[in-house]
Amino acid sequence: MTKAKLLRHYIKMNRGLYRALFVQTMVVFALLFVIANTNLTVEMQLSQAKNTENADVYDIMYEFSDESSCTLAYDSITAAIGDEGAELIMKSTVFINIRLSIPEQTSLMEKIQTAVDSSGVGYSIYTKNTVKQIEKSGSGALNFNSILKLLLLITMTSTAIGLVGVLLISLYRREYDLSIQYVCGASKGGLISATLAEYFLVTLAGAAAGTVLGAILSPFVRVFAGAGADVGVIPLSFAPKAGALVYGLFVYLFIILATAAVTLIRLRAVDMLDRVRYGDNI
Amino acid sequence: MISLKNIYKSYGKGEAVRNVLTDFSLDIAPGDFISIRGRSGCGKSTLLYILGCLESYDSGEYLYKGEDVSKMSEKQLARMRGKEIGFVFQSFFLIPSLTCYENIEIPMMYADIPPKQRKDKIITLLSEIGMSEYANQKAATLSGGQQQRVAIARALSCDPGIILADEPTGNLDEASGEDVISLFERINNDFGTAILLVTHDPAVASRAKLHRTL
Numbered sequence: 001m002t003k004a005k006l007l008r009h010y011i012k013m014n015r016g017l018y019r020a021l022f023v024q025t026m027v028v029f030a031l032l033f034v035i036a037n038t039n040l041t042v043e044m045q046l047s048q049a050k051n052t053e054n055a056d057v058y059d060i061m062y063e064f065s066d067e068s069s070c071t072l073a074y075d076s077i078t079a080a081i082g083d084e085g086a087e088l089i090m091k092s093t094v095f096i097n098i099r100l101s102i103p104e105q106t107s108l109m110e111k112i113q114t115a116v117d118s119s120g121v122g123y124s125i126y127t128k129n130t131v132k133q134i135e136k137s138g139s140g141a142l143n144f145n146s147i148l149k150l151l152l153l154i155t156m157t158s159t160a161i162g163l164v165g166v167l168l169i170s171l172y173r174r175e176y177d178l179s180i181q182y183v184c185g186a187s188k189g190g191l192i193s194a195t196l197a198e199y200f201l202v203t204l205a206g207a208a209a210g211t212v213l214g215a216i217l218s219p220f221v222r223v224f225a226g227a228g229a230d231v232g233v234i235p236l237s238f239a240p241k242a243g244a245l246v247y248g249l250f251v252y253l254f255i256i257l258a259t260a261a262v263t264l265i266r267l268r269a270v271d272m273l274d275r276v277r278y279g280d281n282i
Numbered sequence: 283m284i285s286l287k288n289i290y291k292s293y294g295k296g297e298a299v300r301n302v303l304t305d306f307s308l309d310i311a312p313g314d315f316i317s318i319r320g321r322s323g324c325g326k327s328t329l330l331y332i333l334g335c336l337e338s339y340d341s342g343e344y345l346y347k348g349e350d351v352s353k354m355s356e357k358q359l360a361r362m363r364g365k366e367i368g369f370v371f372q373s374f375f376l377i378p379s380l381t382c383y384e385n386i387e388i389p390m391m392y393a394d395i396p397p398k399q400r401k402d403k404i405i406t407l408l409s410e411i412g413m414s415e416y417a418n419q420k421a422a423t424l425s426g427g428q429q430q431r432v433a434i435a436r437a438l439s440c441d442p443g444i445i446l447a448d449e450p451t452g453n454l455d456e457a458s459g460e461d462v463i464s465l466f467e468r469i470n471n472d473f474g475t476a477i478l479l480v481t482h483d484p485a486v487a488s489r490a491k492l493h494r495t496l
């Protein structure tokens with residue numbers, strides 16, 4: 001018997017509860033990853049546009065039916081505006097589109113408009129304001145994303161509540177065993193950290209599995225979401241992977257901290273001797 | 283080895299205060315076998331828990347091998363419980379989901395005894411209590427007498443200086459009780475382990491070398 005073996009023993013013993021813990025963390029992380037990787041919200045794009053170095057940028061987005069017309073359009077625009085500050089920001093992998101960042105100049109905008117009219121590839125321009133209007137009117141893609149977000153919110157809330165429940169049950173069950181270990185020479189601090197290590201391991205496994213699941217699901221969801229959206233209207237963005245990671249870490253920290261807090265409060269409050277003397281009756 | 287001087291212990295506050303131990307003193311030397319008797323509720327268990335570093339006391343002095351127990355850190359107290367003191371309870375108090383072998387190993391794990399050394403010791407202890415063939419059986423599935431013998435082996439696993447036994451035969455039939463008490467005698471004779479035995483049974487108490495009434 002080593003401490004690691006004891007930990008495995010308890011994970012195995014509590015497998016029913018821990019399965020719930022695992023699945024809940026997994027679902028949250030899969031959802032997180034999918035949302036972050038299929039981010040169709042216009043807000044995201046707008047905030048990215050706002051965050052580009054030049055504060056006065058026009059964010060202009062184009063949708064094309066194929067890659068060659070995308071290139072053609074881009075070339076004709078850059079030819080029209082020369083070196084006056086147009087910059088290719090993104091080129092989508094899922095839908096062919098371009099985003100240009102252009103300093104706010106009426107003359108430039110006019111040049112671009114002319115280029116657009118004369119190139120004949122049939123694309124439309126969206127400025128920041130247009131995008132805002134699209135956002136307000138609410139499109140299929142936006143709704144889809146809001147549904148995902150709502151789902152995440154519900155899952156996270158129920159996970160948080162579920163986690164506390166799972167932990168309390170598993171703790172109550174464990175107190176008898178813990179008090180025996182206490183009598184046999186374990187310190188309270190050692191028992192608390194051993195218990196926390198268990199939760200940490202289980203949620204870590206859930207988070208890892210959820211991330212993998214999310215990564216697998218993301219492309220499908222993206223295509224599905226795209227199909228539901230009006231491609232001609234909604235500018236699609238790209239996978240902000242770093243954002244997903246940060247977001248995921250944040251949620252994971254939240255889960256760990258919440259569980260740790262519950263465990264600490266409970267175990268600190270437990271009188272080990274009472275468990276020895278009076279069992280569950282006090 | 284153990285010296286309790288003028289120990290006071292009470293439970294509750296104000297009007298509901300209950301004085302359990304008042305000005306209690308006791309000296310235990312290595313190899314002592316002491317029985318403790320007294321009417322129900324007089325504080326025998328409380329005394330054992332104080333000796334076992336599980337319960338605090340209000341005033342007085344508790345020295346273990348000359349060291350003041352009240353000045354020990356949480357870590358030191360845990361070490362006391364694990365290495366210096368062996369506990370045997372009326373209701374056995376084994377971890378039900380672990381095997382006999384594993385239950386005996388628990389204190390050794392917390393005492394950081396190397397695994398090789400543990401194995402030899404556990405095998406010896408199991409044969410000592412006549413339970414070698416039960417090594418891998420879950421504690422929950424043992425009979426009461428068997429559980430108590432495993433609990434005694436567990437109490438012995440770190441070669442403690444003293445065993446504190448709180449009515450160890452209270453839940454056992456006569457034959458199993460006899461097994462347990464003769465096991466205590468053997469431990470006391472062979473290893474020189476001091477034993478403090480709380481019991482209601484005069485026949486069991488008479489097996490001790492020294493007697494004390496609370």
Ligand SMILES: Nc1ncnc2c1ncn2[C@@H]1O[C@H](COP(=O)(O)OP(=O)(O)OP(=O)(O)O)[C@@H](O)[C@H]1O
Pocket residue numbers: 293294300302320321322323324325326327328329
């Ligand atoms: N947590 C507690 N709070 C209040 N009173 C307590 C508590 N624990 C024990 N007592 C009281 O302390 C007294 C001594 O209890 P203890 O268990 O030590 O008695 P005992 O001598 O072992 O009795 P028995 O022979 O029946 O086992 C009892 O009167 C009991 O009611």
Ligand SMILES: [Mg+2]
Pocket residue numbers: 326327328448
């Ligand atoms: Mg008692």
